[in-house]
Amino acid sequence: MTDGELFSKLAFDRDQWGQLVMTLPDGTRHAGVEPVRCFPLTDPAHAIALLDADGHELFNLPSLEVLAPAAREALQRELAEREFVPVIRRIVATSTPNPPCRWDVETDRGRTSFQLESDDDCRRLGTNGILIADSNGIRYTIPDVAQLDAASSRIVRSLV
Numbered sequence: 532m533t534d535g536e537l538f539s540k541l542a543f544d545r546d547q548w549g550q551l552v553m554t555l556p557d558g559t560r561h562a563g564v565e566p567v568r569c570f571p572l573t574d575p576a577h578a579i580a581l582l583d584a585d586g587h588e589l590f591n592l593p594s595l596e597v598l599a600p601a602a603r604e605a606l607q608r609e610l611a612e613r614e615f616v617p618v619i620r621r622i623v624a625t626s627t628p629n630p631p632c633r634w635d636v637e638t639d640r641g642r643t644s645f646q647l648e649s650d651d652d653c654r655r656l657g658t659n660g661i662l663i664a665d666s667n668g669i670r671y672t673i674p675d676v677a678q679l680d681a682a683s684s685r686i687v688r689s690l691v
Contacts, residue, residue, distance in 0.1 A: 538597040543605040622683040653690045
């Protein structure tokens with residue numbers, strides 16, 4: 532059986548404890564499977580690792596498109612549940628111009644504030660994107676700095 536045939540016959544459901552279970556074409560079941568995007572910010576549609584309950588890789592899917600529609604939908608739901616990366620739409624205020632500082636921001640999930648410890652917590656994603664990690668390890672993204680208002684853009688550009 533080729534990889535393509537195998538991937539198209541994978542099935543996913545949940546067991547009585549709510550864990551994701553992957554069933555192979557031969558009937559073998561793996562409980563506690565975790566799908567992880569290998570490149571979640573730069574190429575989220577490709578390279579999805581399927582890990583067992585101990586964190587060992589079972590399969591690396593080249594794309595969700597290789598799965599049957601029901602399996603693809605199940606994995607997309609699972610990935611959406613585990614990924615939490617709010618998008619910053621506007622920087623309302625900062626306590627100081629340079630880290631360490633407190634940021635008050637509006638995101639696609641509402642208004643929040645967080646502590647930015649150092650310039651190293653901000654890094655570029657592609658040409659205009661920025662990834663920001665707060666002091667608690669929560670990641671925020673700005674897909675395109677050019678789309679921010681002038682004041683927000685000025686703050687971000689001073690950091691990266």
